[in-house]
Amino acid sequence: MAVAATVGTPREALENGVTSVDIRSKSFGGVPVLGRVRFDIAPGERVALVGPSGIGKSTVLRIVTGIDTRFEGHVDRPEAMAIVFQEPTLLPWRSTIDNLLLTHPGLARDDALAALDRVGLSGKDGFFPGQLSLGQQRRLSLARAFAGKPDLLIMDEPFVSLDPEMAEQMIALTETLIAETKPATLFVTHAHAEAERLADRVLVLGGHPATLG
Amino acid sequence: MIDKPAVTSALSILGLFALWVVAATLSAFPQILPQPWALLEPFQREIANGKLPYHLGATLLRVIWAFCLAMAFGVALGLAMGRSERLNRWLDPWLVIFLNLPALVLIVLCYLWIGLNETAAIVAVTLNKIPNVATFIREGARALSPDLDAMAQVYRMSWMARLRHVTLPQLAPYIAGAARAGVAVIWKIVLVVEFLGRSSGIGFQIHLYFQLFDVRMVLVYSLSFIVVMLAVEWLLLQPWERRVRRWRTA
Numbered sequence A: 001m002a003v004a005a006t007v008g009t010p011r012e013a014l015e016n017g018v019t020s021v022d023i024r025s026k027s028f029g030g031v032p033v034l035g036r037v038r039f040d041i042a043p044g045e046r047v048a049l050v051g052p053s054g055i056g057k058s059t060v061l062r063i064v065t066g067i068d069t070r071f072e073g074h075v076d077r078p079e080a081m082a083i084v085f086q087e088p089t090l091l092p093w094r095s096t097i098d099n100l101l102l103t104h105p106g107l108a109r110d111d112a113l114a115a116l117d118r119v120g121l122s123g124k125d126g127f128f129p130g131q132l133s134l135g136q137q138r139r140l141s142l143a144r145a146f147a148g149k150p151d152l153l154i155m156d157e158p159f160v161s162l163d164p165e166m167a168e169q170m171i172a173l174t175e176t177l178i179a180e181t182k183p184a185t186l187f188v189t190h191a192h193a194e195a196e197r198l199a200d201r202v203l204v205l206g207g208h209p210a211t212l213g
Numbered sequence B: 001m002i003d004k005p006a007v008t009s010a011l012s013i014l015g016l017f018a019l020w021v022v023a024a025t026l027s028a029f030p031q032i033l034p035q036p037w038a039l040l041e042p043f044q045r046e047i048a049n050g051k052l053p054y055h056l057g058a059t060l061l062r063v064i065w066a067f068c069l070a071m072a073f074g075v076a077l078g079l080a081m082g083r084s085e086r087l088n089r090w091l092d093p094w095l096v097i098f099l100n101l102p103a104l105v106l107i108v109l110c111y112l113w114i115g116l117n118e119t120a121a122i123v124a125v126t127l128n129k130i131p132n133v134a135t136f137i138r139e140g141a142r143a144l145s146p147d148l149d150a151m152a153q154v155y156r157m158s159w160m161a162r163l164r165h166v167t168l169p170q171l172a173p174y175i176a177g178a179a180r181a182g183v184a185v186i187w188k189i190v191l192v193v194e195f196l197g198r199s200s201g202i203g204f205q206i207h208l209y210f211q212l213f214d215v216r217m218v219l220v221y222s223l224s225f226i227v228v229m230l231a232v233e234w235l236l237l238q239p240w241e242r243r244v245r246r247w248r249t250a
C-alpha cells in the first residue's frame, strides 16, 4: 500500500494537530475521478497540490474541507479552517467589516479593524464589497481567512488570472500572513514558481483515476 | 427639477378621472354611474358612522394574516424544494395542481369543510397564495451561490447566521417579487372570501350594496380599499424593497 509513514491512527494524529487525508475513491455519476489519495499535513506545514486541469485538485480540496462528503475514505481535519477561492466569494450585501465579523463571531471589532488594516483596507470598514476594487476584494478575502487564526488554510488557485504585479503583491501578502499565523496550508496552483516559493512540499496529482504520483 | 415618471403617472390618473366624468355626464342615470363628487357625501357619512373604518379594518386584518401565513409557508416550501431535487420531484405535481385550482373552488371547499368562520376564510386565501410564493422562491433557491454555501460551511457559520446573512439576502429580490405579487392577489381573493361567507369586511359590504343595486356605495367601498392598498404598496413595500437593494446601488 502506498501509504505515507504516519504515527498512530488518524484520530491520534489529529490530536497532535495533524490533518490526515485518506481518500480511497471518489466518483461523479459512476465515473471514478480520484483513486487512492493519502497524505498528512503537519501543523504549520505548507503543501502545494499541482496537476493538469480537470484532474481533480479542486475535488480533493472540497473533500478535505468537508464541503463534499460523498466519497470513500476518511479525513481528520482541525475545527478552525479557512478557505480562499479563486474568486473573492464575499457577502456583497454586508459591509467589509461585517464580512469578517459574521464569519468569525468571536472576533472583537477592534481586531477586525486591525485585520482590515493589515491587508491595506483601513477606513474601508463601512464599504460594501461592490465598492472595493477587485484587488481589494481579494485582500478582504485573505483578511477573512486569517482573521480566525485557522489551523488549516485551504486555497484553490488564489493567484490565478491576476496580472503579474498584482499576483506578486498578493503572494507577498499571503506569505507574510502565513508566517504570522502559521496555519497548516494546502493550496492548489498551476504555477510551479508559486509552489516552490510558498510550499514546503509539493504533491503531484496525476493519472485516471487520479492518485498522488 | 421635475420628476418625469411621477408627472406622467399623475397625468395618467387625471386622465382616467376625466374619462369617468365624461362617461358619467353622457350616461343619463346617476344611479348606474354617478359623478365622482357624488361619492363624497356617502364617503363622509360612512366614515362618520364608523362603518367604513370597521369593514376596512376587518378586511385589512384578513389580508395581513393571509399574507404573513402565505409568505412564511411559501418561502419555507420554495426554499426546501429549490434546494432538494428529490423533494421537488415529489411536491412539484402538488404545486401544479394547486396553481391551477380556481380560487373559488378552494374558497368553497374551505367553507364547506372548515365552516363559515374566520379560520376557513384565512386558510382559503393562504392556500390560494402559497403555491405562487413557493414557485417564486424555488426559482431563487435554485440560483443560490454554491460558492457562498461552501464558504459559510467552511467558516462554520451557524444555521441562523447562514439563513440571515447568506441565504435570505440572495432570496430578497424573489421574496420582494413574491410579496408584491402576493399582496395584489391576496386582497382581491379576500374580497371574494368575504363576499361569499363573511359578515364583515369590504367584500361583505360590496355584496350588500350589490343586492341593493347601490352603485355609489359599491364604488365608495371599493375605491377606499384601493387607495389603502396603493398606500401600502408605495409607503411600505417599495421603500422596503429599496432598502434591501441598497448594497447594489451603493
Ligand SMILES: Nc1ncnc2c1ncn2[C@@H]1O[C@H](COP(=O)(O)OP(=O)(O)OP(=O)(O)O)[C@@H](O)[C@H]1O
Pocket: A028, A029, A033, A051, A052, A053, A054, A055, A056, A057, A058, A059, A060
Ligand atoms: N459536480 C460535478 N459533477 C460531475 N463532475 C464533476 C463535478 N465536479 C467536478 N467534476 C469532474 O471531476 C473532474 C475533476 O474536477 P476538478 O474541478 O477537481 O479539477 P481541477 O483539477 O480542479 O481542474 P482545474 O485545474 O481546471 O481547476 C473533472 O473531470 C470534472 O469534470
Ligand SMILES: [Mg+2]
Pocket: A057, A058, A059, A156
Ligand atoms: Mg479546480
